[in-house]
Amino acid sequence: MRQSVSLVTLGVSDYDRGKAFYEALGWSVTWEVEETAFFEANGVVLVLWSREKLATDMGVPDEPAGWGGIALAHNVGSCDEVREVIELARSKGGQVTREPAETFYGGYAGVFRDLDGHVWEIAHNPGFGLNDDGSVTLPKPG
């Protein structure tokens, strides 16, 4: 198995509401078909689709919406940007579960959950390189 993540699909309970939230954060849909929104990001594609349909399609029980143990990170170039994105998400109805603050790894970050509970850490991590497309470069091992 090659080392790649082609798409990340977030299940949403209300498609229009879910899409509007990401658009309000500044994202724009690259391609849309049958109530499925594809957002081209840094090599990986973020997809919004009905949580119910996604559960059926994946063959998993559609348990009550909760936290499934996954967090997405969106790295930015400064502490100011962390605060800006967190305030933007809050103003659009996101739930801020950790206010922006210094982190144990020597960075600065805040966390919000989107309207369906998906977790986003907005992080400034001086220990990682940050590329123009938002991807990070890990430190060299050792």
Place this chain on the structure above:
Amino acid sequence: MRQSVSLVTLGVSDYDRGKAFYEALGWSVTWEVEETAFFEANGVVLVLWSREKLATDMGVPDEPAGWGGIALAHNVGSCDEVREVIELARSKGGQVTREPAETFYGGYAGVFRDLDGHVWEIAHNPGFGLNDDGSVTLPKPG
């Protein structure tokens, strides 16, 4: 907010077991620090970390492990590759929740859950371009 997903962190209940599963699938750790494994993929970084620590760090309740409405997709170049990856995952203890078969979107895919229940669709989708690094290229709108 820029359109990017820098990292995807999967919470694991047993770090060594979780890491061994991905290594058995053929992934190799790019950087490791304090029981946190970073796998550099196609621009996005996949991270394994204690689910309990991740919950605390994200400020979310650590609900009983279940499905949180997120699916990761790993696209490959052929139906044979879909079957190979699914069989590999099964042989390493992954739970196949959808056997490889033709999909409603005209592709061919199967789905497995890793040892912590995280959902991976292994897909061959002739409607998307597939790049050398495993990223996909979406169709042109319209």
